[in-house]
Amino acid sequence: MKLDKLFQSLLLTSAIALLLGTPAKGEKVGEDVRETNNNIPQLSEIELPATSAMMLVQTPTNSPAQGDIIQVTGVQAKPTDKGVEVILQTPVGEQLQITNRSEGNNFIADISNAQLRLPSGDAFTFRSQKPVEAITEITVTNLDANTIRVTVTGEAGLPTVELFDSDEGLIFGLTPAATAMQPEPEQPTTETPSAEADEPIELVVTGEQDGYRVPNTSTVTRTDTPLRDIPQSIQIIPQEVLRDQRANITSALLNAPSVRNTAPSNFDALRLRVRGFVSTPTLNGFKESNVRVSNVGSDLTGIERIEILQGPNSILFGASSPGGTVNFVTKQPLRDPFYFIEATVGSFNFYRGEVDLSGPLDESKKVLYRLNASYRDQEFFTDFSKTTNLVIAPSLSFELGKNTNLTIEGIYKTLDQDNYNLGLPVVGTILTNPNGKIPRTRITNEGDLDVTTGMIAYRLEHKFSESWSLSNAFR
Incomplete structure (x- = not known):
């Protein structure tokens, strides 16, 4: 064509x-x-004309000419009795075309035929942070080549906006949501100056640590030093991990490298190995004299955390293996009331109950108590195997002075094991047996264990200053 x-x-x-x-x-x-x-x-x-040449001569019908753009040469925000006024300075404010909407606490107005330009011709942006109470921010900026956007952000809700024309230009009258909803208070006829109004207000914020990270400990090194400043291999398994994992000794030690409890699954005695060496555990820094009758139970009743010091530095706790040592720290009395009760039922007639109670015994909170107790009745997959275990661990704390504290604690434990499994012979399991194969549930020994242990200890602490303190303990 x-x-x-x-x-x-x-x-x-x-x-x-x-x-x-x-x-x-x-x-x-x-x-x-x-x-x-x-x-x-x-x-x-x-020579046919190029199609791009035809596009160059086309002019959009919806784009206004340069002379139709209204220039706003300045913006002001003036506080008023009701809120604040935003003034768009232009001699033809009545010709501005405004389209407004709201998003949450934001009032947004678009002026489609104007630009923010100084008398020199440079574009600018106006922003006012917290001009009055209950209004967070006021922003006036060029949205595109021919549009100005006015944004007002309310703190408690959407502000109320009124438009006025004046000789200065277009005025946005802004009233915060809190001011618009509440009536103006009556002004008192006389004012009495108060000295308390000029006094500063002190705000105290308290928080509770909720995490698995332990920044420092004083039990392992005997000094209150952050772990990051100690050139030793120390692992801390805090109470948060023990509680969230519902852990016993065997599963809790899986959180530390090169530390395992090698006792059989139905064995309540401890057989700890650290870096391959047999290690005797400690309780609050005191070595357990007999592992088989240890005051530490397999279900960690009354234990707050587990601290592991690896390497020859374990000599800090006395004669020990070169692999390291495992220290169990008991739970201490709390100043605020705390009550915990739990009951567990499982397979093979497993029944267990536990209580953890703590709080003050007097109004001044100078005498505190804590009681941890548990009872477990459990059978196993092997024939005639059964274990009952009772642990009671009370503690008392006395504040003898401002910097002196005395803690008395004890442990009572009874352990009764019937026909605990010591393993099966090789003949009849791996090697052939003329009498037939031995079942996995068979008990080939008549081993029983009936142990009752008790412990009482005290710890006396006195702080001379922030840097010096004295601690004496006996068990």
Whole structure:
């Protein structure tokens, strides 16, 4: 269609030139008309216009001319009795076209035929942080080439906005949500100055640590030093891990590398190995004299955390293995009341109950108590195997002075094991037996264990200053 119009235009131009006697381009006066016709280009010789050239001459119909843009040469925010006024300074404020909406606590107004420009022609942005109470921010900026956006953010809710025209320009009257909802208080006729109003207010914020990270400990190194400053391998398994994992000794020690309880699964006695060496555990820094009758139960009743010191540094606790030592720290009385009761039922007739009670015994909270107790009755997959275990661990704390504290604690434990499994012989399990294969549930020994242990200890602490203290313990 474009080629047809171009061809018609060429023919019409040549015809007008012949009638008026005006030579066309490439034509000489007085020559034969045939020569002129020969100078008319063929269709194949016509160079077609590019499509991009047609786009360059098109002008969008919805884009205003440069002269229609209203320039806002300044913005001001003035506090008022009701809130604040935002003034867009322009001599033709009544010609501004405004479209507003709200999003949450934000009032948004778009002015589609204006720009923020200083008298010098430079664009600018206006922003006011907390101009008045209950309004967080006011922002006026150029959204695009011909649009100004006004954004007002309320603190408690959407502010109320009124529009006014004045000689200064367009005015946004902003009233915060709190001011709009509440009536204005009556002003007292007389004011009495108060000295308390000028006094500073002290705010005390308390928080509780909720995590598995332990920044420091004083039991392992005997000094109150952050762990990051100690050039030793120390692992702390805190109460949060023991509680969330519902752990016993065997599962709790899996959180520390190179530390395991190698006792059989139905064995309540401890057989600890640290870095491959047999290690005797300690309780609050005191070595357990007999592992089989240890005051530490397999279900960690009354244990607050487990501290592991690896390597030859375990000599700090006396004669010990070069692999390291495992120290169990008992739970201490609390100043605030705390009550915990739990009951557990499982397979193989497993029944267990536990209580953990703590709090003050007097109003001044100078005498504190804590009682941990548990009872477990359990059978196993092996024949005639059964274990009963009772642990009672009370403790009392006395504040003898401002910097002096005395703690008395004890442990009572009874352990009764019937036909605990010591393993099966190789003949009848791995090797053939003329009498047949031995079942896995068979008990081939008659081992029983009936142990009652008790412990009482005290710890006396006195602080001379922030840097010096004295601690004496006996068990």
